[in-house]
Amino acid sequence: MKKSTFTAIMLAVLGATASGAALADEITGAYVQGDIGLTHMRTDTKREWNGTGDAKNNLKDSYKESGFMPRVSAGYDFGDWRVAGDYTHYKDVKEDGISSKVRGAGVSAIYDIPLNYAVQPYVGARLGVNKLKQSAANATADETKVGVGAMVGANYKIDRNLTVDGGYRYNRITSDVNAHEVGVGLRYTFH
Secondary structure, eight states: OOHHHHHHHHHHHHHHHHHTOOSOOSOOEEEEEEEEEEEEEEEEEEEEEEOSTTOEEEEEEEEEEEEEEEEEEEEEEOSSEEEEEEEEEOOOEEETTEEEEEEEEEEEEEEEOOOOSSEEEEEEEEEEEEEEEEEETTEEEEEEEEEEEEEEEEEEESSSSEEEEEEEEEEEOSSSEEEEEEEEEEEEEOO
């Protein structure tokens, strides 16, 4: 899916859900959230690596790897809308002599759909800055790229301050690396 088509779909979904909002969430304020989950990363790239001496080696790295993924977020709940900054640490991958490390920091806009049920669904979009570091033998390549993402999930309020969050996120980390994430988290809202 092209980036422009993906962005248009996300904006249409956010606009449609926002226009149906009739009631604001009564709990607002700054919050912190911790998430744990599994991520499935996929990359297919062909890179040139500088070898020792005059030799250049072409390495094809391709990994499909599921692994543990922690994330921390801090943000503000405006009622039906939340804005948060996050840091995500993806699992380090070692395959065929290539070590890959991915880290990301981003900003998300999340719309909590007001349905007046105990479980509240949400949709959101994310803009991130991601660092991909790959190394093989004596060669290292670093990339820092801007990526986009989307999320869907649901919240359940345990009490006035604590909320359980579960959901799915898609993050396009670089033009070559994508992550599909499923996670659960606990959010504490300050009043």
